[in-house]
Amino acid sequence: MMQEQITPGGDGWVPVSIGITAAVAVVAIIAGFAWLPLRQPGEEFRGVWDAICSAAGLVQVSPRAAQVVQADYPTTRIEVTPQMLHNPSAQSIGRGATLALRCTMCHGARGLSQADTPNLAGQFPIAIYKELMDFKSGARTSAVMGPLVSDLSDADMRDLAAYYAYLPRESEAQPAASAPPQIVANGAPLRGIAPCGSCHGALELKAGAAWLGGQPNDYLHAQLKAFSSGTRRNDIGEQMRNVARAMTAEEIDAASRFYADHP
Numbered sequence: 001m002m003q004e005q006i007t008p009g010g011d012g013w014v015p016v017s018i019g020i021t022a023a024v025a026v027v028a029i030i031a032g033f034a035w036l037p038l039r040q041p042g043e044e045f046r047g048v049w050d051a052i053c054s055a056a057g058l059v060q061v062s063p064r065a066a067q068v069v070q071a072d073y074p075t076t077r078i079e080v081t082p083q084m085l086h087n088p089s090a091q092s093i094g095r096g097a098t099l100a101l102r103c104t105m106c107h108g109a110r111g112l113s114q115a116d117t118p119n120l121a122g123q124f125p126i127a128i129y130k131e132l133m134d135f136k137s138g139a140r141t142s143a144v145m146g147p148l149v150s151d152l153s154d155a156d157m158r159d160l161a162a163y164y165a166y167l168p169r170e171s172e173a174q175p176a177a178s179a180p181p182q183i184v185a186n187g188a189p190l191r192g193i194a195p196c197g198s199c200h201g202a203l204e205l206k207a208g209a210a211w212l213g214g215q216p217n218d219y220l221h222a223q224l225k226a227f228s229s230g231t232r233r234n235d236i237g238e239q240m241r242n243v244a245r246a247m248t249a250e251e252i253d254a255a256s257r258f259y260a261d262h263p
């Protein structure tokens, strides 16, 4: 029996098949990295190289993606960190006490208001400082507070924050009179609302969020309404607007009442 001889490349098919494979690869690369990305709706590339980089997963900036949508209203300029205003000096607290003489008329002699003005005693210093900065920049609008902060310097606001944070809160040891309503205790997971205490609690605190306990009911109610309607929009990343917008009127009533009754 004659053994058939297999000679590599002997019949000419091998170079042809290698050529076809190479051609398919080249066409696939061009289609995958250049043609398809360029045809993709909603993407605008500055050139073929941009499209190739995008298809390869390398970060590239298409002109459309580069357009950052700017809010047409003043937004907060403060970046808050949990370490901010930590350990204030005694001098800072003392200077704050002197500056606070012009605040007592509305916020009370020791930071506890008798009217519907928010209490400041024992408030987190970051929250006080941030709100003062926002009143000054116009990110948070208030016909009352706006003019009062216009001549305060950054150091003044830090001192005021240190002083008010140092003052004791209203009877902190008061026992809870009633269980928190559903919206406060559990939030509303299906509507994307986390429990209020996961950002406003003493243990779980989102930097910049205020202590709510003991604030006047009308004040809390008005702030929740203002966030949900968008008239207050100084919250970083719309954290609070997203929560308030998803709340029902009954939940706003219940949450305001609960916090007002539980210092």
Ligand code: HEC
Pocket (backbone or CB within 6 Å): 099, 100, 102, 103, 104, 105, 106, 107, 117, 118, 120, 127, 128, 129, 131, 132, 141, 142, 144, 145, 148, 160, 210
């Ligand atoms: C004429 C009354 C008045 C005076 C004086 C006043 N405030 Fe206020 N303050 C208010 C009112 C009213 C609000 C609530 C504003 C709102 O509804 O948005 C407020 C809000 C605040 C807030 C925000 C509180 C929060 O929980 O978000 C801070 C902080 C504050 N004031 C600090 C001060 C400081 C510091 C001074 C003194 C330099 C001062 N205020 C003087 C009436 C006053």
Ligand code: HEC
Pocket (backbone or CB within 6 Å): 118, 130, 131, 183, 184, 193, 194, 195, 196, 197, 198, 199, 200, 206, 207, 208, 209, 210, 212, 220, 223, 224, 234, 235, 236, 239, 240, 243, 247, 255, 256
């Ligand atoms: C994801 C975190 C988060 C959750 C959850 C959250 N908040 Fe807030 N809230 C914030 C932050 C941050 C601020 C401060 C906004 C700013 O920068 O002025 C704020 C501000 C507020 C204020 C204004 C306080 C003041 O004195 O200025 C009220 C009232 C409030 N929240 C109520 C609630 C209630 C009620 C709930 C639960 C239904 C809730 N929040 C859930 C983050 C949160």
